[in-house]
Amino acid sequence: MFPDKTRIVKIANLLLLQLAIAPLIFLVVATDPGFVLQVFFVLILLSLAVIGITVFVQTSKSLMSERARYDPIGRAFQVMSLGAILSEQHAVLGLILTFLSGSIFYLVGFTIVTWASVWWVRNRFKQNLGNLPNTPAQPVAE
Numbered sequence: 001m002f003p004d005k006t007r008i009v010k011i012a013n014l015l016l017l018q019l020a021i022a023p024l025i026f027l028v029v030a031t032d033p034g035f036v037l038q039v040f041f042v043l044i045l046l047s048l049a050v051i052g053i054t055v056f057v058q059t060s061k062s063l064m065s066e067r068a069r070y071d072p073i074g075r076a077f078q079v080m081s082l083g084a085i086l087s088e089q090h091a092v093l094g095l096i097l098t099f100l101s102g103s104i105f106y107l108v109g110f111t112i113v114t115w116a117s118v119w120w121v122r123n124r125f126k127q128n129l130g131n132l133p134n135t136p137a138q139p140v141a142e
Contacts, residue, residue, distance in 0.1 A: 025039075025100075026100070029100045029101075036097070036100050036101045039096075039097065039100060040097055040106070043093045043096065043097060046093060047089075047090055047093055047110070047113065050086050050089045050090065051113075051117065053086055054083050054086040054087060054117060054121070057079060057082050057083055057086065058079065058083050058120075058121060058124045059124075063079065064078065064079070072132050073129070073132060076125060076128040076129055076132065077125075079124075079125075079128065080121060080122075080124070080125035080128070083117075083121035083124065083125075084118060084121055086117075087114055087117035087118045087121055088114060088118075090110045090111075090113045090114040090117060091107075091110055091111055091114040093110050094106050094107040094108075094109060094110025094111055094114075095107055095110075097110070
């Protein structure tokens with residue numbers, strides 16, 4: 001029931017490591033402006049991976065199939081929520097590039113991808129809800 005202490009310590013150490021590396025990246029960018037282009041291509045690849053994961057989550061019939069048996073609406077909501085969170089990742093990637101480069105064009109491009117992804121996730125959610133049978137709500141036991 002309680003979280004494992006060693007696991008929490010590992011996660012905390014990884015977070016601190018990430019926070020320690022971020023200022024180094026800013027220093028490298030400040031000394032070498034060409035580094036932003038390399039970061040751009042890495043973030044493009046990461047964005048493509050996020051798109052792939054989003055498509056998998058939204059189209060997978062086997063994902064949370066056990067939950068679909070007893071709570072299909074909850075499953076549809078969780079799939080939509082995960083897709084929306086993954087979609088917002090693109091805006092964060094654009095924000096990182098904007099901070100590193102000082103150019104708003106990166107943020108605009110990644111934001112357009114974010115909006116397209118959120119729109120697609122919303123349409124998939126409506127489609128998933130449309131495929132569910134209309135059943136009356138269960139009364140809440142008091």
